[in-house]
Amino acid sequence: MSIPHDPSSELIHFSEEFQYMLDEYFNIQCRYQAAIRQVQTKLEILNLEFETKHRRNPIHHMENRMKTLQSITEKLHRKKMEVSMASAVENLYDIAGVRVVCSYIQDVFEVAKLLSEQDDISVIRVNDYIHHPKANGYRSLHLVIEVPVFLAEGRTLVPVEVQIRTIAMDFWASLEHNLRYKADGIVPHDISDELRKTADDISAIDERMQSIHDRMAKLDLKTPRQLSLFDET
Numbered sequence: 531m532s533i534p535h536d537p538s539s540e541l542i543h544f545s546e547e548f549q550y551m552l553d554e555y556f557n558i559q560c561r562y563q564a565a566i567r568q569v570q571t572k573l574e575i576l577n578l579e580f581e582t583k584h585r586r587n588p589i590h591h592m593e594n595r596m597k598t599l600q601s602i603t604e605k606l607h608r609k610k611m612e613v614s615m616a617s618a619v620e621n622l623y624d625i626a627g628v629r630v631v632c633s634y635i636q637d638v639f640e641v642a643k644l645l646s647e648q649d650d651i652s653v654i655r656v657n658d659y660i661h662h663p664k665a666n667g668y669r670s671l672h673l674v675i676e677v678p679v680f681l682a683e684g685r686t687l688v689p690v691e692v693q694i695r696t697i698a699m700d701f702w703a704s705l706e707h708n709l710r711y712k713a714d715g716i717v718p719h720d721i722s723d724e725l726r727k728t729a730d731d732i733s734a735i736d737e738r739m740q741s742i743h744d745r746m747a748k749l750d751l752k753t754p755r756q757l758s759l760f761d762e763t
């Protein structure tokens with residue numbers, strides 16, 4: 531008897547171990563996605579309140595992502611930890627990530643303070659790469675916070691890594707990440723020196739923009755609140 535040919539059986543054959551991890555990944559996805567939404571909503575509300583009080587937005591834009599299964603396994607390997615979903619949940623705090631891009635340096639610390647002070651949040655780690663940049667010039671403020679998520683089985687605390695930085699820091703980090711990714715992580719010394727110098731230049735520009743903002747704020751120009759009855763075209 532001939533067995534009918536099933537092309538799909540040739541497509542991907544996962545090991546039992548990997549298939550189990552994939553199932554587990556889908557199981558935990560819901561709570562990490564929920565945690566991302568909670569944090570993002572909190573930040574949107576802070577931004578809105580700030581806008582009402584100060585007539586400007588400290589948050590320029592936000593991004594979020596859940597770490598891919600590949601990135602999780604690579605990180606566990608790199609850290610020489612057991613490669614399983616249970617180990618990822620236990621040891622990795624950046625499975626859920628929210629990136630907050632602010633206009634000015636002071637906004638970064640203001641947003642971090644206002645978020646950290648909320649009483650349903652606990653801050654479990656702070657990495658201040660703004661006051662203490664990485665050797666390659668990377669600047670950003672990283673908070674790992676725990677937020678409560680309410681699921682059918684009850685309340686669970688979920689860690690979220692919040693990266694807060696200025697537009698300028700984000701510009702540098704995105705380009706540096708792409709360059710390093712394309713070079714497979716191997717960046718020649720002279721180029722990494724040059725990259726660090728550009729990070730320092732960008733930091734100086736951030737400080738000047740902050741100073742310009744502060745001087746403008748001191749002028750206390752009172753623009754009247756306008757009630758727009760008609761769409762501006």
Ligand code: 0O2
Pocket residue numbers: 597601605624657664666668672702703704706707
């Ligand atoms: P992705 O793509 O964002 O998921 P570790 O992994 O232990 O070295 P740890 O303790 O998890 O680092 O956190 P750390 O160093 O506070 O932040 C890690 C994340 O910050 C990275 O995530 C990047 O998003 C970002 N980051 C840190 N250093 C750099 C850098 O030099 N350049 C750029 N462009 N980004 C950086 P992942 O997990 O690497 O990747």
